[in-house]
Amino acid sequence: MLWLLLLLPLASAAWAYREKNLNRLSLVAAGVPLVSLAIAVLGQGAKNGLLELDGVGFFYLVLADLIFTLVALYARGYWAASHDTHAPAFFAPFFAFIFTTHGAYLTHNLGLMWIFVESSTLASAFLVYHHHNSRALEATWKYLMLGSVGIALGLIGVILVYAVLGGATLDWGEAKGLIGGVNPAGLKLAFAFLLIGFGTKVGLFPMHAWLPDAHSESPSPGSALLSGTLLNVAFYALVRYTSLLESAGLGSYVHKLLLGFGLASVFAAALFLIAQKDYKRLLAYSSMEHMGLGVYALGLGAPWLALLHTLFHSLCKTAAFLSAGNLSLAFGSTDIDKASGSARSWPAAGFAFVLAGLALAGLPPFPLFFAEFQALLLSPAALMPFYLLGLGLAFAGLAGAITQIGFGTPSALQVLPRARILVWVPAALLLLALVLGVLPPAEWAKNIAEVLR
Amino acid sequence: MAILATGFLMVGRRSLTALVRFYALQNVLLAGLAFALSEEGHLVFAGVVLLVLKGVLIPFFLLALLKRLAVSHEVESYLSIPLSLLFGGALVAVGFRAGKAFALPGAALPEAVPVAISLILLGMLSMATRKKAVTQVLGFLALENGVFLLALSETQGLPLFIEIGVALDAFAAVVLAGILIRRIKQIFGHLDTARMQELKG
Numbered sequence: 001m002l003w004l005l006l007l008l009p010l011a012s013a014a015w016a017y018r019e020k021n022l023n024r025l026s027l028v029a030a031g032v033p034l035v036s037l038a039i040a041v042l043g044q045g046a047k048n049g050l051l052e053l054d055g056v057g058f059f060y061l062v063l064a065d066l067i068f069t070l071v072a073l074y075a076r077g078y079w080a081a082s083h084d085t086h087a088p089a090f091f092a093p094f095f096a097f098i099f100t101t102h103g104a105y106l107t108h109n110l111g112l113m114w115i116f117v118e119s120s121t122l123a124s125a126f127l128v129y130h131h132h133n134s135r136a137l138e139a140t141w142k143y144l145m146l147g148s149v150g151i152a153l154g155l156i157g158v159i160l161v162y163a164v165l166g167g168a169t170l171d172w173g174e175a176k177g178l179i180g181g182v183n184p185a186g187l188k189l190a191f192a193f194l195l196i197g198f199g200t201k202v203g204l205f206p207m208h209a210w211l212p213d214a215h216s217e218s219p220s221p222g223s224a225l226l227s228g229t230l231l232n233v234a235f236y237a238l239v240r241y242t243s244l245l246e247s248a249g250l251g252s253y254v255h256k257l258l259l260g261f262g263l264a265s266v267f268a269a270a271l272f273l274i275a276q277k278d279y280k281r282l283l284a285y286s287s288m289e290h291m292g293l294g295v296y297a298l299g300l301g302a303p304w305l306a307l308l309h310t311l312f313h314s315l316c317k318t319a320a321f322l323s324a325g326n327l328s329l330a331f332g333s334t335d336i337d338k339a340s341g342s343a344r345s346w347p348a349a350g351f352a353f354v355l356a357g358l359a360l361a362g363l364p365p366f367p368l369f370f371a372e373f374q375a376l377l378l379s380p381a382a383l384m385p386f387y388l389l390g391l392g393l394a395f396a397g398l399a400g401a402i403t404q405i406g407f408g409t410p411s412a413l414q415v416l417p418r419a420r421i422l423v424w425v426p427a428a429l430l431l432l433a434l435v436l437g438v439l440p441p442a443e444w445a446k447n448i449a450e451v452l453r
Numbered sequence: 454m455a456i457l458a459t460g461f462l463m464v465g466r467r468s469l470t471a472l473v474r475f476y477a478l479q480n481v482l483l484a485g486l487a488f489a490l491s492e493e494g495h496l497v498f499a500g501v502v503l504l505v506l507k508g509v510l511i512p513f514f515l516l517a518l519l520k521r522l523a524v525s526h527e528v529e530s531y532l533s534i535p536l537s538l539l540f541g542g543a544l545v546a547v548g549f550r551a552g553k554a555f556a557l558p559g560a561a562l563p564e565a566v567p568v569a570i571s572l573i574l575l576g577m578l579s580m581a582t583r584k585k586a587v588t589q590v591l592g593f594l595a596l597e598n599g600v601f602l603l604a605l606s607e608t609q610g611l612p613l614f615i616e617i618g619v620a621l622d623a624f625a626a627v628v629l630a631g632i633l634i635r636r637i638k639q640i641f642g643h644l645d646t647a648r649m650q651e652l653k654g
Contacts, residue, residue, distance in 0.1 A: 111611055114615075115618040115619060118622045122622070138649040138650070139652060140633060141637070144626065145580070145593065152593070152597055159604045160555075160557070162604075162611060163557050163560065167608040167609065170615070183558065216652075217652070
């Protein structure tokens, strides 16, 4: 049953490589993750050789498939409006990316998980490369080189964990049972490498350099996938390893590192947010901020909160990037100056962008407010001022840009795309986020996070 | 030791084709080490896969790429060759010093751990200081070999199917890099990644 989750996207990727019909491509692209979602619900808790779907894996798999489906629906309208002759080339990497994402969430073998994470870099590199121009090329090159080196350092961490366990097992569950009595110095060293390796892909400071370039140069449906699903894949690996080291009794060491890197990323991202002139890069740095906050929550010893934060971030950020796609279609530019006053010239797209932006800035009743507030309550007193300052700076950076895009002096509209789906998908995501913000599923998340204990 | 020597020669050479040959030689030596260490079957397989994939396929792919690109086969660096060698030497010293800390108790071949760390550092040096896109790829491959050697020396290698998966990933990355490099040459007319700097802030 679980194998279907790998075979289905892989076969679709092979098919999409030759297929040129956009309607058929986007239909299958929405169908495959939807079917996968159903399979995942049926196969929850199943174990099948190397594949296993436990609570946390299920959580991220369902989230990813939901976003894949919605982005595929949106992509149909987006490609029709953009008159891009390359458009069919978007879909083969799209399916390959689903395959690698499923793989990473399904395997409990730490080595295989590494392979799938690295493969997700390669598959998504094609999404960044989509426009084939000099900017896309530069972004893809940076992404490929930094991503590969980062993840190679992560492999050192995997090897060290394997070595510390005496070569007994690479299975996460078995390792968790065995890890109690092993050499702590070796494990600490391993975790430092794992944090740098997977942290590069999560976008942690100072390994974040690829993130804004890749997110801004990819076409908007691609950017939404990078932010909404790719970052979570590497984050998920960090969640697993953090839990592994907590079982080894190294919780306090791991938490210190995570808190430090998390806060540093929030601060660095906030400074870039304030100086930003391009709204897609603005959203990219906001991803860096929120992944930093997710890592911070992990460092607070509250994996359930980290899961919720990444869930909320994925929904809001996908809505934001898809709205940004609408703006770039309408205004023909990703400069904040050239898309200002959009709430007046195209209210449906402009307001969606403003709302998504406010959600990302952490305003209630959107769910990120809940997550950020919970993290504040759990923070040690010494870190509270820093945490609040970081949040405040990021808020200031986002608020200025959002106000201008929504309500600044109106810029000239180039075209007004008519496809309804372009507006419906971000609206649906925002509605879902709003529901989760009013009724935050904290108990549910705590239940899911039980397997990490 | 010979493996380290190939790593060092890769820092010191000017000609790109020579670099690729040294890389191939390094892989053959690594595969030999895998054979020598093998008490059970899986390292023999790992050695064969490594030999075919990294000793033959990747170098041939790179040489073909160089031929097609028809660029000057000179390595361009921010550092002169003697300076690169000096830095390389310093990094190897660091690698040997730090490598002791990395050799976990019960390592299969603790002597090789510092060599592995040095290779990783030398790979990073080439990636950071070389301008041409092709040399950066070679730097990455050297780094990756260092990681493989580390796995060999700490634990006699990861399980076979993982090792193959890792090697396939590396191969796919190189092929992707090859596609990008050809496009870089086409658009910019050069391979100098230091001159690609449109994206800022």
